[in-house]
Amino acid sequence: MNFDPRVIVALDFSSAAAALAFADRVNPSLCRLKVGKELFTASGPALVEQLVARGFDVFLDLKFHDIPHTVAQACKVAASLGVWMVNVHASGGRKMLETTRDALEALPQRPLLIAVTVLTSMGAEELAEMGLPAPATQVERLAKLAQSCGLDGVVCSAQEARQLKQICGTDFKLVTPGIRPVGSDSHDQTRIMTPKSAMQAGSDYLVIGRPITQSTDPILTLQQINAELA
Numbered sequence: 001m002n003f004d005p006r007v008i009v010a011l012d013f014s015s016a017a018a019a020l021a022f023a024d025r026v027n028p029s030l031c032r033l034k035v036g037k038e039l040f041t042a043s044g045p046a047l048v049e050q051l052v053a054r055g056f057d058v059f060l061d062l063k064f065h066d067i068p069h070t071v072a073q074a075c076k077v078a079a080s081l082g083v084w085m086v087n088v089h090a091s092g093g094r095k096m097l098e099t100t101r102d103a104l105e106a107l108p109q110r111p112l113l114i115a116v117t118v119l120t121s122m123g124a125e126e127l128a129e130m131g132l133p134a135p136a137t138q139v140e141r142l143a144k145l146a147q148s149c150g151l152d153g154v155v156c157s158a159q160e161a162r163q164l165k166q167i168c169g170t171d172f173k174l175v176t177p178g179i180r181p182v183g184s185d186s187h188d189q190t191r192i193m194t195p196k197s198a199m200q201a202g203s204d205y206l207v208i209g210r211p212i213t214q215s216t217d218p219i220l221t222l223q224q225i226n227a228e229l230a
């Protein structure tokens with residue numbers, strides 16, 4: 001049995017019932033779970049607490065991006081739910097990142113604080129349109145900022161993982177969505193990689209949603225991915 005699962009399943013469902021139906025079929029040794037904007041908007045903190053009570057490591061993915069005080073307070077409330085990981089946008093800037101880190105560090109028990117660099121749905125053209133450099137350059141810039149602000153790691157694509165592990169070191173956590181098993185639909189993701197290649201490149205955690213949740217047999221698909229990573 002794998003007691004340190006690398007796969008974080010994105011529970012991108014529109015109801016608590018659908019999320020709990022999935023959670024009923026897995027256990028904390030098979031995967032960690034992510035609650036994002038769709039599910040949280042539908043179900044709120046009660047669902048998060050239920051998943052935590054079942055023993056899952058829960059990544060609360062609300063990608064906070066606001067003024068420092070607002071983000072720090074929101075992350076403190078997230079911590080009170082018992083979540084394992086929370087995220088904010090690195091582009092919120094140094095003051096926001098440091099204020100949030102300080103607020104969490106003052107707690108007796110705190111979640112990992114992770115910064116989103118460049119969304120995995122975005123490619124070079126979209127960044128250029130916003131006056132930003134190519135993904136690898138922008139991701140590196142934001143990862144260095146997050147690390148210098150004392151965050152625990154970043155969300156990036158697995159395509160940048162090798163580069164970031166070299167620059168930021170092995171302890172700096174890399175959480176990588178945009179994971180697609182061979183032959184699966186890329187949907188709206190642009191910077192993608194297979195589960196095995198992502199791990200080989202240095203990802204610490206693989207965020208996987210639709211390839212698992214929309215599979216005809218989600219649990220089998222999750223088990224196959226875990227087997228590929230073992």
Ligand SMILES: O=C(O)c1cc(=O)[nH]c(=O)n1[C@@H]1O[C@H](COP(=O)(O)O)[C@@H](O)[C@H]1O
Binds near residue numbers: 036178
């Ligand atoms: O922070 C995230 O989790 C995240 C960051 C990012 O850059 N890209 C990204 O896809 N995500 C999330 O990861 C999940 C990916 O889902 P799938 O594309 O269905 O595998 C979604 O819940 C996204 O909200």
